[in-house]
Amino acid sequence: MLTVLYALLYYVAAIIFVVGVAKRVWEYWKTPQPAVIPTTPAPVTRTGVVWRMFKEVAFFESLWKSNKWIWIFAMMFHLSLWLIIIRHLRYFLDPVPTLIVLAQPFGKYAGFFFVLGALGLLARRMFVPRIRYISNPSDYLMLLLFLGIGLSGLGMTFVSKTDIVGVKAFFLGLMTFNWQPLPTDLPVLVHLGLVALFLIIFPFSKLVHAPGVFFSPTRNMVDNPREKFRPVPWLPPVDEVQYDPPHGS
Amino acid sequence: MSELDKNPEAATDDVPPEAQEDPLYFAWEPKEGASAHIQSFKAAPEFQEPLGYPGELVDNWKEVALAKMEELRGKFRSFRLFLDICVKCGACTDKCHYYMGTSDPKNMPVGRQDLLRSVYRRYFTLPGKWFPQLVGARELTEDVLEEWYTYYFQCSECRRCSVYCPYGIDTAEITMAAREILDSVGIGMKYTNEIIGKVFKVGNNLGLPKPALQSTLEDLEDEIEEDTGVRVRLPLDEPADILLVTPSADFFAEPHIDGLIGYAKVFHATGAKWTLSSYASEAANFAMFIGSYENMRRIALRIRKAAIDLGVKRIIIGECGHAWRAAYQFLNTLAGPFDFLDPNYPVPQHICEYTWEAIQKGLLKFDKSQNDHLKVTFHDSCNVARASRMGDYPGGQFEIPRNIIKAVCNHFYEMPEDTIKEATLCCGGGGGLLTDDLMELRKKGGSPRMKALKQATEEYGVNKMAAICAICKTQFSKIMPMFGYGMDDIMSLHQLVSNAIILPGSEQEKELMEAEAENAGENAGEGEA
Amino acid sequence: MSAGYYEVNGKQVPHDEEGYITNLSDWSKELAEVIAKQENIDMTDEHWEVVNFLREYYDEYQIAPAIRVLVKAMKKKFGPEKGNNKYLYELFPYGPAKQACKIAGLPKPTGCV
Numbered sequence: 001m002l003t004v005l006y007a008l009l010y011y012v013a014a015i016i017f018v019v020g021v022a023k024r025v026w027e028y029w030k031t032p033q034p035a036v037i038p039t040t041p042a043p044v045t046r047t048g049v050v051w052r053m054f055k056e057v058a059f060f061e062s063l064w065k066s067n068k069w070i071w072i073f074a075m076m077f078h079l080s081l082w083l084i085i086i087r088h089l090r091y092f093l094d095p096v097p098t099l100i101v102l103a104q105p106f107g108k109y110a111g112f113f114f115v116l117g118a119l120g121l122l123a124r125r126m127f128v129p130r131i132r133y134i135s136n137p138s139d140y141l142m143l144l145l146f147l148g149i150g151l152s153g154l155g156m157t158f159v160s161k162t163d164i165v166g167v168k169a170f171f172l173g174l175m176t177f178n179w180q181p182l183p184t185d186l187p188v189l190v191h192l193g194l195v196a197l198f199l200i201i202f203p204f205s206k207l208v209h210a211p212g213v214f215f216s217p218t219r220n221m222v223d224n225p226r227e228k229f230r231p232v233p234w235l236p237p238v239d240e241v242q243y244d245p246p247h248g249s
Numbered sequence: 250m251s252e253l254d255k256n257p258e259a260a261t262d263d264v265p266p267e268a269q270e271d272p273l274y275f276a277w278e279p280k281e282g283a284s285a286h287i288q289s290f291k292a293a294p295e296f297q298e299p300l301g302y303p304g305e306l307v308d309n310w311k312e313v314a315l316a317k318m319e320e321l322r323g324k325f326r327s328f329r330l331f332l333d334i335c336v337k338c339g340a341c342t343d344k345c346h347y348y349m350g351t352s353d354p355k356n357m358p359v360g361r362q363d364l365l366r367s368v369y370r371r372y373f374t375l376p377g378k379w380f381p382q383l384v385g386a387r388e389l390t391e392d393v394l395e396e397w398y399t400y401y402f403q404c405s406e407c408r409r410c411s412v413y414c415p416y417g418i419d420t421a422e423i424t425m426a427a428r429e430i431l432d433s434v435g436i437g438m439k440y441t442n443e444i445i446g447k448v449f450k451v452g453n454n455l456g457l458p459k460p461a462l463q464s465t466l467e468d469l470e471d472e473i474e475e476d477t478g479v480r481v482r483l484p485l486d487e488p489a490d491i492l493l494v495t496p497s498a499d500f501f502a503e504p505h506i507d508g509l510i511g512y513a514k515v516f517h518a519t520g521a522k523w524t525l526s527s528y529a530s531e532a533a534n535f536a537m538f539i540g541s542y543e544n545m546r547r548i549a550l551r552i553r554k555a556a557i558d559l560g561v562k563r564i565i566i567g568e569c570g571h572a573w574r575a576a577y578q579f580l581n582t583l584a585g586p587f588d589f590l591d592p593n594y595p596v597p598q599h600i601c602e603y604t605w606e607a608i609q610k611g612l613l614k615f616d617k618s619q620n621d622h623l624k625v626t627f628h629d630s631c632n633v634a635r636a637s638r639m640g641d642y643p644g645g646q647f648e649i650p651r652n653i654i655k656a657v658c659n660h661f662y663e664m665p666e667d668t669i670k671e672a673t674l675c676c677g678g679g680g681g682l683l684t685d686d687l688m689e690l691r692k693k694g695g696s697p698r699m700k701a702l703k704q705a706t707e708e709y710g711v712n713k714m715a716a717i718c719a720i721c722k723t724q725f726s727k728i729m730p731m732f733g734y735g736m737d738d739i740m741s742l743h744q745l746v747s748n749a750i751i752l753p754g755s756e757q758e759k760e761l762m763e764a765e766a767e768n769a770g771e772n773a774g775e776g777e778a
Numbered sequence: 779m780s781a782g783y784y785e786v787n788g789k790q791v792p793h794d795e796e797g798y799i800t801n802l803s804d805w806s807k808e809l810a811e812v813i814a815k816q817e818n819i820d821m822t823d824e825h826w827e828v829v830n831f832l833r834e835y836y837d838e839y840q841i842a843p844a845i846r847v848l849v850k851a852m853k854k855k856f857g858p859e860k861g862n863n864k865y866l867y868e869l870f871p872y873g874p875a876k877q878a879c880k881i882a883g884l885p886k887p888t889g890c891v
Contacts (some may be wrong), residue, residue, distance in 0.1 A: 024333075028329070028330055031322070031323065031325070031330075032325070032328060033325065034325075034542075038577055039411045039417060040635055040638055040671070041638065044638075048643075049477040051393070056417075062412065062413055062415050062417065063338070063340050063412060066340035066341070066414075067259035070339060074415075086438065124339065125344070129278045129279060130279055130339060130343065131342065133338055133354045134337050135279075136337070136383065136384055137382065137384075137695055138383075138385070139336075141383075200565060201376075204374065204376055206334065206335060208334055209334040209335075209336050213417075215326060215330055216331075216334075216416050217327045217416040218327070218408075218419050219416075219417040223583055223643065225578045226581060226595040227595070229581055230348070230581075231585075231686070232546075233720055234542075235546060237275075238553070238584060243549075243551070243554045244551065246528050247452055247458055247459065248458070248459075249316060249452045290795045443888060445886050447888060454890060455841065455889045455891065456841060456885075458839065458840055460839055461839035461840070461841045465843075468847055468850070496890055497889055497890075498842060498889055498891050501844045501875075501887065501891050502844070502875075502890070503847065503863065505890075506844060508847055533889065533890060569890075643842065679872075723891055737863070765868075
């Protein structure tokens with residue numbers, strides 16, 4: 001029964017996640033950005049922009065300039081999230097590629113840093129008056145969701161060991177439409193339930209910052225408005241316009 | 250009319266210039282509503298209609314506003330994306346000079362964005378439709394419009410927040426959209442909209458007609474001749490190679506006019522054939538402030554027409570911050586292509602690019618000692634620093650003006666590192682806020698810059714600040730006296746050039762040659778002895 | 779301040795939010811005294827000289843003169859002691875252009891000034 005429920009949940013969550021994110025990306029892709037508005041100084045070549053964007057998404061360059069505290073917690077949170085995701089690929093791939101095997105020990109302990117990062121971010125939201133002012137209930141809930149995912153995951157790994165082989169069989173089964181029973185101990189159910197929730201809310205929430213940042217015109221545009229002519233799509237071409245008459249005529 | 254309390258200076262005497270960033274994030278409680286009472290005059294119908302906006306609040310304002318929001322999110326990726334992807338991380342919260350000066354949380358960049366984002370979420374996102382409380386979504390009401398009017402006219406669109414946002418969210422984009430929405434329902438700002446109407450009618454922000462402009466320019470020619478003995482022309486509407494478009498404040502205000510004299514001397518010394526235009530007698534483009542592409546284009550097209558009519562090969566823009574952004578980022582897009590101009594030069598060019606090139610080529614001669622009584626610092630204007638470039642490499646907009654100052658002054662010093670270049674602090678009067686009815690805000694918003702200047706004064710004895718923006722110059726000449734400086738302690742960059750330049754055939758050149766000859770004689774004498 | 783009226787000899791003269799009169803033809807010397815009083819200014823000969831010069835200039839050019847032009851005119855009339863920027867600001871503390879224009883019944887100079 002629980003197996004069916006979770007199987008369906010994961011199919012729905014996966015569809016919402018993929019379609020939802022694709023729709024968002026498509027919207028950003030097709031919405032025009034008529035004026036060239038990079039925050040300057042900005043790169044004057046495409047390669048330069050790629051480098052700028054790399055520094056932004058890999059090292060949070062702007063955040064570093066802004067605030068070292070947030071930077072530390074954000075870095076801790078996102079870096080460990082990456083390691084965790086890479087480590088988790090082992091539950092979807094058979095055989096497990098060597099690279100992911102190598103990442104295993106890092107990914108395992110990254111869970112602690114992930115929780116620590118989320119706690120830091122939560123503390124900032126609760127105790128810094130300016131950030132408390134801008135926080136909505138959803139901002140707290142999102143962090144609690146991550147904490148729940150992280151703690152339940154750590155619980156499965158370090159407290160009460162789960163039948164992880166069974167979990168892997170369940171996911172491989174989902175992908176091949178050959179359903180296998182899901183081990184039903186509580187940490188697994190909580191962990192997987194929260195992750196499904198995460199996938200579902202992703203496209204409708206601020207979590208779209210992850211794909212969104214690549215479309216940010218102040219970061220992804222080449223600084224070349226003088227060199228390259230880009231007409232505004234909804235304005236008539238310049239040879240069809242009427243000029244204002246001179247003063248006094 | 251009984252109240253005489255509108256003396257802005259008296260109203261703001263209690264603001265200490267102690268505001269600064271708070272990178273450690275501990276203290277600094279926001280004071281809600283601290284600047285809620287500061288609101289600029291709204292535009293009367295006569296100032297709204299020439300711009301194509303309703304004269305007063307339309308009956309179906311809610312539908313119109315939401316339809317406008319829908320339109321804008323389809324037209325501008327910046328607007329749509331920035332409303333979606335803010336994670337409320339707080340990186341921007343201490344970066345806005347208006348927040349630093351007022352502590353009003355709605356002046357934190359994210360606080361300002363949220364005024365509109367909350368409405369956007371209510372009507373355009375699923376969570377906002379289903380669980381408004383959860384995501385801080387709210388209905389659009391007349392009170393919300395009023396709040397928008399108050400706080401979106403407390404933003405100078407300086408883009409400082411966009412430097413520090415991990416996603417590059419630029420509050421200026423939101424502010425421009427909010428102002429466009431407000432205008433479309435009939436709520437406009439008097440200062441910006443009256444001025445835009447004047448440009449459409451007369452050709453410049455001041456409303457300076459051609460005969461007045463002609464007479465002013467002749468006066469300046471006389472003045473230069475008295476000072477130097479050289480007749481330097483300031484041609485108007487004459488066929489030429491270079492069209493100079495400069496803010497009209499350069500024809501009117503102090504210290505702007507000294508900058509104009511500086512440009513004229515540089516052109517004279519390089520032997521350029523240049524002209525001003527009475528039709529395009531304004532580089533400023535206030536339509537950018539209110540986010541209106543249609544009106545921005547109408548102003549930009551005047552420059553195109555003037556360039557065609559006068560048969561010029563190049564367009565050069567005078568010292569003005571937002572005008573340089575309007576020219577650099579928007580002129581080509583809105584009024585281009587400029588394929589009829591000389592392809593060897595970028596369109597448009599900044600006057601500093603021109604002057605620096607002339608200096609590098611050795612076309613200009615200076616007597617730097619003329620500026621020896623000045624200890625100068627340079628104020629990076631926000632739009633130049635964060636929305637444009639000079640030269641052909643990133644950061645040229647910082648180096649070229651400094652290079653020029655160092656070429657004409659012996660004493661140049663920087664203000665603190667976190668207040669210059671891309672981190673520069675707005676003067677407090679940009680973005681269409683340079684109006685008397687916002688003086689309290691202007692003083693508070695200018696206080697972080699004033700604090701930085703004071704540090705430079707204490708450390709190096711700096712007594713003059715140079716700028717390349719008409720708004721900065723006016724704003725500083727107004728607020729510097731409130732912080733213990735003189736109103737003439739703000740200077741045009743080209744005023745420094747003007748002081749030091751030695752025009753061919755001038756009194757200064759003769760004096761210099763005599764002095765050199767004397768020196769040579771003495772040296773020769775010493776040699777003999 | 780909000781838009782309203784100046785009272786001059788029992789007549790009402792409308793002005794805008796900032797105190798600039800709406801119809802330039804409403805101006806009179808009496809009105810100038812009334813506005814000056816609002817601005818905490820006692821009109822002296824020098825004040826009148828500025829106001830008169832502004833009005834003459836406006837008559838010819840439909841705009842107030844640049845500060846510099848005004849300074850020159852004052853210099854010509856009263857000598858260098860009074861023909862300078864600083865002195866003009868002593869006369870009209872809130873800026874010779876804006877405050878003097880208000881008293882002279884001229885529109886406010888707009889733009890980055």
